[in-house]
Amino acid sequence: MLHDIAPHVLSNAYSPRAPQGEDPALCFDPEGVYLKDGGFPTCADYPAGTSFQYLFDYDGSAVFLADRIPMAAQRQPHRALRSLAQPQAFLGGTALHLWDWYRNTRFCGRCGAPMSHSPRERAMICPTCGNSVYPRISPAVIVLIHNGADRLMLAQGKHFVGGFYSCIAGYLEIGESMEQAVRREALEETGLHLTHLQYFGNQPWPFTDTHMVGFFAQADESEPIRLQREELNDARWFSREELPRGPQSIAIASAMIQTWLDRGANLSQEGTDR
Numbered sequence: 154m155l156h157d158i159a160p161h162v163l164s165n166a167y168s169p170r171a172p173q174g175e176d177p178a179l180c181f182d183p184e185g186v187y188l189k190d191g192g193f194p195t196c197a198d199y200p201a202g203t204s205f206q207y208l209f210d211y212d213g214s215a216v217f218l219a220d221r222i223p224m225a226a227q228r229q230p231h232r233a234l235r236s237l238a239q240p241q242a243f244l245g246g247t248a249l250h251l252w253d254w255y256r257n258t259r260f261c262g263r264c265g266a267p268m269s270h271s272p273r274e275r276a277m278i279c280p281t282c283g284n285s286v287y288p289r290i291s292p293a294v295i296v297l298i299h300n301g302a303d304r305l306m307l308a309q310g311k312h313f314v315g316g317f318y319s320c321i322a323g324y325l326e327i328g329e330s331m332e333q334a335v336r337r338e339a340l341e342e343t344g345l346h347l348t349h350l351q352y353f354g355n356q357p358w359p360f361t362d363t364h365m366v367g368f369f370a371q372a373d374e375s376e377p378i379r380l381q382r383e384e385l386n387d388a389r390w391f392s393r394e395e396l397p398r399g400p401q402s403i404a405i406a407s408a409m410i411q412t413w414l415d416r417g418a419n420l421s422q423e424g425t426d427r
């Protein structure tokens with residue numbers, strides 16, 4: 154999955170410090186991310202006068218955001234980060250998530266004053282009213298629906314680039330448990346009633362400011378699928394021999410489908426330590 158980058162380590166302990174020439178430094182704009190030779194620029198690639206914002210540590214080096222365009226770099230769509238070799242996909246996605254949060258937190262949502270960086274933690278502070286704002290992470294659930302035997306129900310979302318099939322997913326509503334969200338999303342999008350929910354694992358999905366929590370669940374294959382057309386192009390049952398093209402390997406959905414192929418629907422060997 155995206156965050157499985159051992160033996161490398163991304164540390165989110167907030168320890169800002171001065172940039173050094175070889176430290177990675179990313180530059181984003183609404184249209185894309187600037188890459189150099191297919192990888193991340195370093196602080197030395199930026200023109201004089203660039204301001205750097207500390208993001209996180211990677212294998213003991215600090216990683217920064219830059220407010221200027223790096224020299225001799227090419228802009229790629231944000232989506233290109235997902236196709237980088239690991240650990241760059243995870244580092245780039247995490248940097249994108251933080252860039253998006255910083256650009257949306259320039260002013261206080263309570264009183265409208267310009268926000269300041271907290272010197273102690275990853276937070277933005279309003280010097281006028283004291284409002285503290287922490288990085289926004291939106292929890293979402295994703296569910297692999299099986300029939301208790303040898304078939305999976307997979308769906309093709311409207312926004313799935315390239316038309317692959319994957320699991321049903323959606324954001325938590327306020328006041329809802331994850332299990333309730335799983336059942337609601339499946340019912341809304343496919344009309345299926347789920348039973349036998351089992352926790353699978355979870356992963357950060359920074360490209361959409363999301364944290365994905367995965368479940369397996371069972372549905373009755375004889376129940377009619379009623380597609381939510383605003384969300385899905387298609388949803389249907391597949392045998393393990395006829396599975397369509399699935400999601401990228403960095404996605405938790407890919408790990409869920411592979412686990413089902415390897416072990417069936419019984420996750421008891423797996424436990425929940427993922």
Ligand SMILES: [Zn+2]
Nearest residue numbers: 261264279282
């Ligand atoms: Zn304020």
